[in-house]
Amino acid sequence: MWIEHIKMKNYRQYQDEKVVFDSPKEGKNFTVIQGDNGSGKTNLINAVTWCLYGNERHLTAKNKGLAIYNTLAPKDLKPGDKLEVCVEVQFRESDGGRIIINRSLDYKLDDNKKVVLVPDLRSISDDHSTLEMMRQIGKDMKEVKDPEFIIQKLIPEKIEEYFLFDGERLDEYFKEKSGVKIAEAVFKISQIDLLERTIDHLKAMKQDFVRDRNDLSPRVEEIQGKIDALTKTFTELDNRLKKTVGQRDEAERLELEARGRISQAPVQNIGKYEDERGELESEIGKTKTELDEMKRERVEYLATSAPIVFTIPCIRQSIELIGQSEAAGRIPPEYEPGFVKKLLKNETCICGREITKNSPEYDKVRGLLTRASPIGGLTKRLVGNAGSLEVSLQKARDLTESVTKQNGRIQNLEKRIESMEKRKGTIDALISGCDSEMIKQYEAEAQEYHQKKMQLSEEVGKLKLMVKSTESRITEMEKERNKELRNQTKYQELVSLLDFCQDALTVAIAAKAKVMEDVRREIEEQTREHFLNMIWKEKTYTNVEIGEDYNVSVKHVSGCESIGTLSAGERQVLALSFVAALNNVSGFDAPLIIDTPLGRISSEPRTKIAKALPSCFSERQVILLMTDEEYTPTVRDALKDHVSREYSIRFTEYEDGSDAKVIENA
Amino acid sequence: MVNSGTLNRRILDYIEQADASKEVQDFLKWALGFELEQAWESNPQFRKDYERSIKASTGKSGSR
Numbered sequence: 001m002w003i004e005h006i007k008m009k010n011y012r013q014y015q016d017e018k019v020v021f022d023s024p025k026e027g028k029n030f031t032v033i034q035g036d037n038g039s040g041k042t043n044l045i046n047a048v049t050w051c052l053y054g055n056e057r058h059l060t061a062k063n064k065g066l067a068i069y070n071t072l073a074p075k076d077l078k079p080g081d082k083l084e085v086c087v088e089v090q091f092r093e094s095d096g097g098r099i100i101i102n103r104s105l106d107y108k109l110d111d112n113k114k115v116v117l118v119p120d121l122r123s124i125s126d127d128h129s130t131l132e133m134m135r136q137i138g139k140d141m142k143e144v145k146d147p148e149f150i151i152q153k154l155i156p157e158k159i160e161e162y163f164l165f166d167g168e169r170l171d172e173y174f175k176e177k178s179g180v181k182i183a184e185a186v187f188k189i190s191q192i193d194l195l196e197r198t199i200d201h202l203k204a205m206k207q208d209f210v211r212d213r214n215d216l217s218p219r220v221e222e223i224q225g226k227i228d229a230l231t232k233t234f235t236e237l238d239n240r241l242k243k244t245v246g247q248r249d250e251a252e253r254l255e256l257e258a259r260g261r262i263s264q265a266p267v268q269n270i271g272k273y274e275d276e277r278g279e280l281e282s283e284i285g286k287t288k289t290e291l292d293e294m295k296r297e298r299v300e301y302l303a304t305s306a307p308i309v310f311t312i313p314c315i316r317q318s319i320e321l322i323g324q325s326e327a328a329g330r331i332p333p334e335y336e337p338g339f340v341k342k343l344l345k346n347e348t349c350i351c352g353r354e355i356t357k358n359s360p361e362y363d364k365v366r367g368l369l370t371r372a373s374p375i376g377g378l379t380k381r382l383v384g385n386a387g388s389l390e391v392s393l394q395k396a397r398d399l400t401e402s403v404t405k406q407n408g409r410i411q412n413l414e415k416r417i418e419s420m421e422k423r424k425g426t427i428d429a430l431i432s433g434c435d436s437e438m439i440k441q442y443e444a445e446a447q448e449y450h451q452k453k454m455q456l457s458e459e460v461g462k463l464k465l466m467v468k469s470t471e472s473r474i475t476e477m478e479k480e481r482n483k484e485l486r487n488q489t490k491y492q493e494l495v496s497l498l499d500f501c502q503d504a505l506t507v508a509i510a511a512k513a514k515v516m517e518d519v520r521r522e523i524e525e526q527t528r529e530h531f532l533n534m535i536w537k538e539k540t541y542t543n544v545e546i547g548e549d550y551n552v553s554v555k556h557v558s559g560c561e562s563i564g565t566l567s568a569g570e571r572q573v574l575a576l577s578f579v580a581a582l583n584n585v586s587g588f589d590a591p592l593i594i595d596t597p598l599g600r601i602s603s604e605p606r607t608k609i610a611k612a613l614p615s616c617f618s619e620r621q622v623i624l625l626m627t628d629e630e631y632t633p634t635v636r637d638a639l640k641d642h643v644s645r646e647y648s649i650r651f652t653e654y655e656d657g658s659d660a661k662v663i664e665n666a
Numbered sequence: 667m668v669n670s671g672t673l674n675r676r677i678l679d680y681i682e683q684a685d686a687s688k689e690v691q692d693f694l695k696w697a698l699g700f701e702l703e704q705a706w707e708s709n710p711q712f713r714k715d716y717e718r719s720i721k722a723s724t725g726k727s728g729s730r
Contacts, residue, residue: 153702191674194701198694201701205716493724500724504693507684511694515677586674 001154002591002621003048004098007088010073011050012043012063013660019044019647023092024591024621028644030614031623033662034631035649038062040660041625045164045593051087051103053157054125058166058595067115068127069107071657074115083107083115091154094589097136099154101147105129124148155590159188162582163590167597170575182578183550189586190519195512202508206501209494218488223481227474234470241463248456255449262442270439273427280424284417291413298406305399312396315389322386340369519585520546526581527552527574534573534612536605544574552578572600573609580616591621598630606630610638673698689723 003021008014021031035041043063046056056068069085077083086104093099105127106118119128133147144150155163162185172181187193267273343365347355355362524546531544531554541562543555554574556562566574576597583592597613598606613622626635636643646665652658673695681694696719704712 149703156702191677191698191702194673194698195677197701197704198697201697201712201716205713205720208713208717496724497720500690500693500720503686503690504697504720507681507686507690508694508697511677511680511684514680515674518676585676588674 001091001093001589003623004090004092005088006044006047006051007086007090008047009086010070010083011047011085011087012066012068013040013070013651013658014043014047014662015070015072015659017660017662019662020645021621021623022644024619027614027618028642029617029619029621030639030643031621031645031647032631032636032639032643033623033625033647033649034628034665035625035660036651037627039649039651041627041649042166042595043660044623044625044662045166045595047087048089048593049160049164050129051089051101052151052155053160054103054127054129054131057160057164068105069115070659072654072659074107074109074113075656077109079109079111079113081109082118083109098134098141099136099150100134100141101151102132102134103129104132159588162189162579162586163588164593165579166595167572167576168595168599170572170579172575180550182546182552185582186516186519186523186550189582189588190515191586191588192512192516192519195508195515199505199508199512202501202505206498206505209498209501213491213494213498216487216491216494218484218491220481220484220488223477223484227477227481230470230474230477234467234474237463237467237470241460241467244456244460244463248453248460251449251453251456255446255453258442258446258449262439262446265434265439265442267431267434267439269443270431270434270436271443273431274436277424277427277431280420280427284420284424287413287417287420291410291417294406294410294413298403298410301406302403305403308392308396309399312393315393315396319386319389319393322389337369340365344369520548520550522585523578523581526584527577530577530580530612530616531574533615534577534605534609535570536608537570544577568600569602569605572598573605576609576613576616583617583620589620591623592617593623593625595625596627596630597624598626598635601630603632606632607634607638610635613639614642673702693719693723 002024005018005020007018009016019033022028033041033044042058042060043056045058046063049055049057050068056063069083073083084104084106086102088100088102091099091101103125106120107115108118110116117128120130121128123130125131131147133144133150134141135144135150136142151157187196262268343349343355344362347357347362349355349361349365353361355365524544527546528544532538532541535541540557541554542557543553545553545555547553552563552574553561554563554566598609601609624631636646647662648665650661650663652660677698678695681691684691697716700712700715700719
């Protein structure tokens with residue numbers, strides 16, 4: 001990839017400039033831009049870094065306080081007029097395609113004639129500038145939607161310092177004897193850091209997969225074993241069930257057959273009839289015994305109660321006679337003498353009338369007292385006997401009723417015996433012509449088969465439950481097995497993912513080790529070659545080594561380490577050699593812009609370095625920004641076969657600003 | 667896929683010549699490109715992309 005042109009408008013001292021570059025092919029890969037100190041050489045690098053990253057990385061202390069726009073530009077503006085700062089870099093990719101990157105920043109002149117920023121609110125840059133990119137797709141140039149992203153792929157910002165650099169600062173790598181900065185440079189530019197991150201991420205993924213794999217424990221075989229055992233049990237149970245169902249059906253068939261034979265007999269249920277007849281005979285016997293007993297009791301009863309019964313007419317007559325006598329008053333009333341005496345003593349009747357002594361009433365009551373005493377007992381006896389007679393009469397009546405009842409019961413028993421004997425006669429008539437033994441045998445058979453059928457039906461029910469239970473257990477186990485099978489599939493997938501991770505890790509780790517060693521060794525070789533080729537003290541230094549820890553060692557002819565005693569110019573040569581080696585070995589295809597590459601080199605050695613530079617950076621586009629002191633005629637002569645274009649910066653200073661023009665040398 | 671032209675040719679060469687399947691080689695090229703893209707922007711979600719790419723490389727539909 002190489003830079004085809006750099007266009008600058010109102011950028012720093014460049015009001016409107018376009019610097020064109022040639023393809024680095026055919027050996028002419030150098031462009032020299034010559035200018036005095038402060039003329040704008042470094043701002044050419046700044047123009048490129050600002051365009052790419054929105055950051056002027058090589059800004060001098062003097063320029064840091066100045067506005068980015070050219071201070072001459074607002075001179076002709078009226079309030080409200082726009083001032084645009086713009087840098088455009090056009091690249092050519094190795095396949096010939098163009099990439100145009102344009103960064104701009106808008107200002108305007110306000111009413112007070114002050115230049116104010118008009119920020120791009122959509123910008124992600126710190127300075128609110130606008131970045132645009134067009135990329136050649138086929139024959140057409142198309143706008144790129146994410147220019148920052150593409151730029152990071154073309155020249156990653158983190159390695160920019162190894163392509164766009166100030167030669168005078170290069171020796172900082174070797175000021176201290178520390179391999180850290182060197183190693184960092186090698187790792188970054190060789191993309192070993194990408195390999196390191198890939199390895200770290202692969203290790204993390206591997207850990208994740210191992211954890212997931214360990215969470216799965218396939219038990220398919222164990223579960224399948226259980227399913228097989230259950231299936232065997234199921235088959236056995238099912239066979240038993242089928243066999244038992246067959247036996248039950250056979251028992252049922254035999255029962256029906258027996259019942260069929262029974263149904264053809266003239267009497268059904270002969271056994272039942274015989275049983276009934278037996279029961280009837282027994283009952284008749286019992287009832288007859290009961291009847292006989294009852295009759296005996298009646299006789300006994302009659303014998304004991306008959307005299308009483310025979311006295312009934314006498315008792316009735318006596319009661320009548322007493323009643324008649326009483327009614328006729330032939331039986332004196334029953335008076336209590338004590339009571340009558342009390343009436344007489346009190347001279348008061350029970351009705352309250354006064355009974356005066358010696359009055360007729362008194363005498364009458366007194367007469368009652370005299371009469372009462374001889375007949376009182378008789379009256380009492382008569383009346384008492386009449387009561388007893390009534391009781392005796394009732395008893396006699398009860399006896400009659402009791403006998404009547406006994407007779408009723410005897411009659412009932414006799415009727416019952418008659419009824420039972422009638423039923424027995426019917427049964428006798430019914431079964432008299434049957435082969436009861438044969439029918440009984442049929443019935444026994446039917447009963448036996450019925451019982452067998454019932455037993456078998458019960459067993460069938462149990463077996464069906466067992467079969468169903470076994471079947472549902474098999475279904476459950478199959479579900480579990482299928483789950484485990486899915487787990488096993490996941491397990492196998494994880495195993496292959498792990499294997500893949502491991503394979504990738506092995507290659508990545510080996511690649512890292514190999515690339516690190518190759519890069520270190522090649523950088524060492526090339527740095528040594530470039531250094532010894534460029535250094536003007538040809539006999540002083542014999543070797544340059546870069547250790548595994550990336551510490552650089554320059555060997556003095558005496559065998560001593562001399563890195564600490566190198567002059568600034570010698571360190572710059574070492575740095576140039578190292579950067580050249582780094583760029584060549586990195587495999588990164590990006591143009592180089594070196595500001596003041598020979599700034600610290602005294603006049604004599606410059607020619608030697610200039611002669612060696614093309615071999616250090618072959619094929620790659622190299623833009624050298626040099627002062628007149630650096631780009632001496634001898635240097636120019638040394639480089640002439642490799643320089644395609646030469647430019648000079650013509651710098652003009654005004655009171656209110658400056659202007660620089662990049663003019664191609666004739 | 668990152669333009670492999672932006673990756674170190676030396677690393678790519680080594681991977682292409684490594685004794686590994688083409689899937690592993692292609693995956694590593696993808697991973698390097700991925701890391702290159704993430705170089706200027708941290709990506710804590712690398713697992714998702716790595717897993718997707720590994721599964722695509724192994725032809726596994728994915729189980730996690």
